Amino acid sequence: MTAAWTSPDRAAALPAAVALPLLACGAVLLLRHRPIAREAASVAVGLALTGVVLALWPVADDGLRFELWTWLPGLSLEFALEPLGLLFASVAAVLWPVTTVYAAGYLRAAREPALDRFFAFFALAIASAMWIALSANLVTLFIGYELMTLATWPLVAHHGDKQARRGARTYVVMLLVTSIGLLLPAIIWTWVLAGTTDFRLGGILAGQAGSGVLTLLFALYLFGIGKAALMPVHRWLPAAMVAPAPVSALLHAVAVVKAGVFTVLKVAVYVFGLDTLRESGATEPMKWVASFTLIAAAIVAIRSDNLKRRLAYSTVSQLAYIVLAATLAHEVAAAGGALHMVTHAVGKITLFLCAGAIAVTAGKTRVSELDGLGRTMPWTFAAFLTATVSIIGLPPTGGTWSKWLMLLGTAEADQVVPLAVLLVGSLLAVAYLMPIAVRAFLRPPADLPAHGEAPLVMTGPLTLTALGCVALFFGADAVLEPLAGTLELP
Template identity: 80%
Template sequence: MSELLTGWTSPDRALALPVTVAIPLLGIAALLLVRRNPNAREAASLLSGVALVVAVLGLWPVAGDDLRFELWTWLPGLSLEFALEPLGLLFATVAAVLWPVTTVFAAGYLRADGEHAQTRFFSFFALTIAAAMWIALSGNLVTLFIGYEIMTLATWPLVAHKGGADARRGARTYLVVLLTTSVGLLLPAIVWTWLLAGSTEFRPGGLLTGHAGTGVLTVLFALYLFGIGKAALMPVHRWLPAAMVAPTPVSALLHAVAVVKAGVFTVLKVAVYVFGLDTLGESGASRPVMWVAAFTVLAAAVVALRSDNLKRRLAYSTVSQLAYIVLAATLARDVALAGGALHMVTHAVGKITLFLCAGAIYVTAKKTKVSELDGLGRAMPWTFGAFLVATVSIVGLPPAGGMWSKWLLLLGTVDAEQFVMLAVLLVGSVLSLGYLMPITVRAFFRPPHGPLTHGEAHPAIAGPLTLTALGCVALFFAADAVLAPLTGILELP
């Protein structure tokens, strides 16, 4: 596809953007046509995922081109438009590559657990990926906001998938928090931006540069960051642990493939293209939120440390790790933004591995608590080996990709002369070691509570988590390639 695109003129190449968004929607149509055949339905989902990977990877060779595709213009400065830029390409790649992996896992998990309404499940899963592509390729704030809301509505049925009082309660919290923050805070911030700048277009150097003073920028930045509820900054994080009532493949979707990554991606994009790093740094508008992000890093890690339920521990780990990326945006330094963007990728691969492992443990051993995992590594060595590799990446140790994202974040705090934040990041990493490492220690080195009557998870379940664990290691060697597109918008050493 890349060779095909490079042979086209720029307007023709821009057609690739709406086509990329449409691929998951075409996948929904295909799986609905074969919904009565489970094998064909899952094959349609998988082939759609592979097609999306090909389409997104085909955009990399033309990442430096100014590709734009306008769908509709309402008013001057208000349009529905897709555009290709480096941060969006990174997010689209993460979502696209992890979709087929999660599809294989979901097929094995749903069958093993006897879940109902699997056609509905895969349909809304694909719709969520389409929303992720829409967000990643948005050319302005209005387009992004529409995709953001579509994603919330598309994932709500997935959170409520199991049915029952707990699922309905968790889904209600999920929907109310995300809609309240987006409509009550994010939408007013977008309208205010349009009134100030006369446009909502993402602009290198910052759309708001020269259009507002420090006080306005400070309030507006806070509106954006708390309005982007999917970034799970405290205290608007409650939707994330509430959503853990969903099946584990949905948890993986929320934490790694789409939802929270859409949140932190939007935070980074707003910092770079709406405010501009120079404007944020010189005005100090991001500093109040910086302290909130620091508090979230530590407070969520402490909650994770005290949680015995495995999915709850992983959920609060996500809240803490997302705050690293928000903190990167508030530091307003190029190297910190690079670390935040890389952490978006490394955390996605590491956290999806952890959730796939949690799902494998549940469907194979029927265990949900950390205290129940003693000795299980002897029966499930691949699962807990993958968990260990992902732990190393999340903590930020070699040889996993998380080491480089954490290193760049630390350099960012030094560059910004924010040494308290340097300490926060270091303490947060020590706490992450404390809430993740004991899980594999228990599994491999403690005697089991009773006889182990099961073996390793089914290959359709163990295979994907092994693959994503290898991805954690691959990112250790491929960090420069991941960061390469960002050189066009950031000054990196």
């Protein structure tokens, strides 16, 4: 069916991918007094979005573009299709309906208020993810980036208590300050140097500035992309853990942090160009920042007893893998970073869905309280163990290949210290994740549980995403193949 599309039909699918979540938002508000219909509409539109996005893969290299508005030469609002952006769009589109089904069960079990507001802003967050993924230039991407911050802010503050308001304030202030104070000046500077903000394979800054300027500009981008959670601009992420578990899943897997690392990869490949970064040495300072973040966040995770806090710092550490891969300016490492964007998304959403199921079913939120729970919640903890293995990077899960490619790219680039950092980071991941499953399955329970497994509406989605971790082990080539031309893989 895709092959029969005309070129205008295909290009129209780009704004349609942004419009569908907006349609879901409108449906949620219209059906706010009919909960089942409201959630069914969200899932149905989510499945439709998944179909639209996946149908674009056969034409990912056709150069489809859809212009919204041009007001100055080199400055326009425009969507464009390319494999890296479509990969991020696919992650968000596929995980949205799964998370929506889980959220419906979780929010009812937790007796959360204002579900219509929740699902409306959830849909707006997905719309902004589609906008970012399909942006044809930095200006368009920046607008989507800011919209995502504003759309997810009410979700972080969902509980409405003092702690939630404080966490949401930290969240929105840090993300807006970094983006407006650092990312926006970097975009303006890029326009002054290159005369355009369009994304182009090979970059737009080659020959436009010296090594010192490129180094400073690259640092502005990486710190300005606060959603990538590099230290010290990472504190918004643990602060946002006051939100309900489905929001944490959205932040860590479906949209927010993936928008951050996607933007880092996009800037490295399409704004600077890997050759320019490598030849100029512009990535050297940020390579050390990413390495420090990877190790330091992992150590904080090990020391954290609160389960969601541990998972939050795990995310900070795992995102640093992708940023470090980008700073290596090596094609194989960048491919590993792109694949890790996918494998981490599926693994981390599983971990947060499990954490939410544990909290509402067993009332446990601390790692030290999980002894023996695997005996009464076997499906939940089996999924948790599967995702743990993927995050660590062991077979038979998708994380094996993303970690391997990053290690291989680091070795081929003769980067000894980053290679050691990646290896130590994986060992630390064993230390902060594996004891959770060990406690749940092998230790005797501290007390006699009065509960069983989480409801099917919660265990179903988390089991599905856990199976996705395994499926990515066997299907990694299908993810990497469309990126071969973009990253000039051998």
